[in-house]
Amino acid sequence: MPEEPSIRRVKDPQALLRHIQELLDRQAVVANLVERSPMQRHELVQSLVARQQSVELGRQIAQLHPADAALVLENLPLDRRLQLWALVEPARRGPVLLEVSDAVREGLIEALGDTEILHAAQDLEADELAYLIPQLPEGLAPELLGAREAEDRAQVQQAMDFPEGTVGSLMRFDVLTAREDTSLDAVLRYLRRRGDLPGDTGVCMVVDRAMQLRGVLPLKALLVNPGATEAGEVMERDPLAFHTDDPLAGAAAAFERYGLISAPVVNAHGRLVGCLNVDEVLEYVKESSQRELLAQAGLPEDEDLYAPVIVSARNRWPWLALNLLIAFIASRVIGQFEGTIEKVVALASLMPIIANVGGNAGNQAMALMIRSLALNQLTEGRFRRLLSKEAMIGLLNGLVWGGVMAAVTWLLYGDAILAGVMLAAMILTLLMAVTTGVLVPYGLKAAGQDPALGSSILITGATDTLGFLIFLGLAALVFGG
């Protein structure tokens, strides 16, 4: 962009990180010398060098894209992070704050005084400010809003009211609009006078006097058509428009299916209020998938790599506690059969096999189910069909792999009855596991929950407990105890 000629973009953030780290190391060495030998005659020289290095670091930081500055900050231990943060120009701190993760943002904001925060936030757009405000010190919001024009202030308020996960929470307010009878030349003249494109979008929205959406004019239509053409003639009619309260997941899927760059957003009255852009959608998709990966392991959204051990350890407690509870229940199930195990101690060796294979089969069915739910593939009729298909698969795989394990058991322990118990338990466990794998995500979805969160632990808990119950229960029937 001509107005920011010095911003570097990098393909390899690793190299960037190493480079900044080296600069910091070098400065730390010099700063250390200054501190440790205050009486030396090199003092002045050294503090000069330290200052020089700070200037060099500041220069490097100033050249970084806010997203890269955020990346560097996230990857520095706390002391260095704050040292570097102090070198970021006050006016550039706002965009950097938008880019860092929640966990890191908190610490960066704490390090700033009120005036610095006001300075950092003053140039942000309405949607950006709305995103930041909940994490800022409480007293500052009125002052921040007061400094803005009425329309802008109303937009910030609006943006804060859209629930997370809705289109409204991610849309931009700044949109280029035209009327149907506007000529393309008039649009071009307006753009040249303005010298900029609002919101960096690839489209111009066509609206009527009441701001009702009439169509969408891709910028390429401006370029390839004669200037006298009216917007209404070349606009795309009935464009795909989102409501502010549409779920983002659905909007992201539509962006992907249709290769959209920008889409209009309307409110409940059909009034154009903003647009949703592909760059925000891409970020949303990426973040959702990462959140899902972490959530499956029971971790909160993000964890500062450099948080103190006690903070990180505590982050994992709820999930560990839940797991312990589930394992404890499974353990009590086994406890009921200790008499049988005393009789046939081989059961103790064999039972983890049942639990393991059950958990595995359940998680496979679950993964397919979650994908189907995410791809919007499941009507009720198809759900029943899927359930019966999975049951067939469970039965088939139970026969095949139960047969294999029964043969192995027979070879190992020379006990045909034990092998029979193994076969029966494998079949029943696999049937139970795939059914659970299908039903749990479906149930969570029906209850309005995200099926990707929590499905795994529920399924593993169920397959462990029921797997032990099936195997040891069958064994108790056969061997007594």
Added chain:
Amino acid sequence: MPEEPSIRRVKDPQALLRHIQELLDRQAVVANLVERSPMQRHELVQSLVARQQSVELGRQIAQLHPADAALVLENLPLDRRLQLWALVEPARRGPVLLEVSDAVREGLIEALGDTEILHAAQDLEADELAYLIPQLPEGLAPELLGAREAEDRAQVQQAMDFPEGTVGSLMRFDVLTAREDTSLDAVLRYLRRRGDLPGDTGVCMVVDRAMQLRGVLPLKALLVNPGATEAGEVMERDPLAFHTDDPLAGAAAAFERYGLISAPVVNAHGRLVGCLNVDEVLEYVKESSQRELLAQAGLPEDEDLYAPVIVSARNRWPWLALNLLIAFIASRVIGQFEGTIEKVVALASLMPIIANVGGNAGNQAMALMIRSLALNQLTEGRFRRLLSKEAMIGLLNGLVWGGVMAAVTWLLYGDAILAGVMLAAMILTLLMAVTTGVLVPYGLKAAGQDPALGSSILITGATDTLGFLIFLGLAALVFGG
């Protein structure tokens, strides 16, 4: 787009799916009647109705975006899928084939004759054809390529040679270019004459005579600057350009960090060869995350929901077999301690707790590690730091939760020594688990593998086996057996 005014785009693919399903149901009823009662006098009327319904279905399909047509086809049982596929206009089959999943595409291609395939593929762009060719009947490639112009043919060949997962494999060849001394007016005149924008990108690439990339001219620069301006004056210098063999994952991360819409792609000699667009990147990111979700459960890339049971069951065999093998090893570890278990049968009840919590802690460390690797956050120094931090977390959590479980064990079994074994085993197991959780993904990455694939099963296998070994080994030391 003005040239395809009748294509509908939908926010809710579920509703679309239900609608088509209803049409198919209605047609099936009528068609059934025609078949079953060939001697009735209503025959003619009914076959007319059936034909009418087919026409209506065809009309509906013709209005669908190729991505939606693909979605509908994927969600129909095999017979109906082929029935509907036959109704898709020959020329529109190419784009639909590009959109369906690999598993479904195979069946659709099999249903077409050679002439139909040639017809479907003839209007595809070079990169699209290259994507399709490997799945087409072998004999057809020469004919398909022969029908194209030399340059086009060379591009298809090139695109097929780029390995999967590289920028080259996803780039488009068709790019708008200009020289530095071209005036913006000249670019506009060219676009108006052409009446279209090559490749639908948001930028114009600025190159010299040797096609070396000089800069990038965002289309908005065309719009907001006076026509006499030269491209070189307003272009973005030193733009972020990708090499054809850059990994897509890194390119996608850059698109996300910088909010890119389109980026130039150069070959090893710095020659501009194409561009990478955000719509492709978005699709790549979405597909990667879904593949990861499935791969974690050991499922191949995609599975046709309507594949026969035996095919779906077999898809899960490799993973089930691997799991069985690992569970079997764990089982043999327990087998070594059957003497001890016979003495203290409570061990059998308690051992799943150790394995479960170990697996859980290992997977948490793994998820954080995979995220760090994906975000490019790990230099070697930071890796060591992370490892020692995780070890501290493991130790701390082992003390806390091992203490809890030791207390519970004491209460349940009134055996202080058994409680002590539990405490020691929990600490050691958690330490072992987090270390494994950090080392396994790092090792896989260092070995050039995707750490997200396979990490989970390796870690669970290790924590199960070693967890049992630690717990029962300690018990054997204390209780003998």
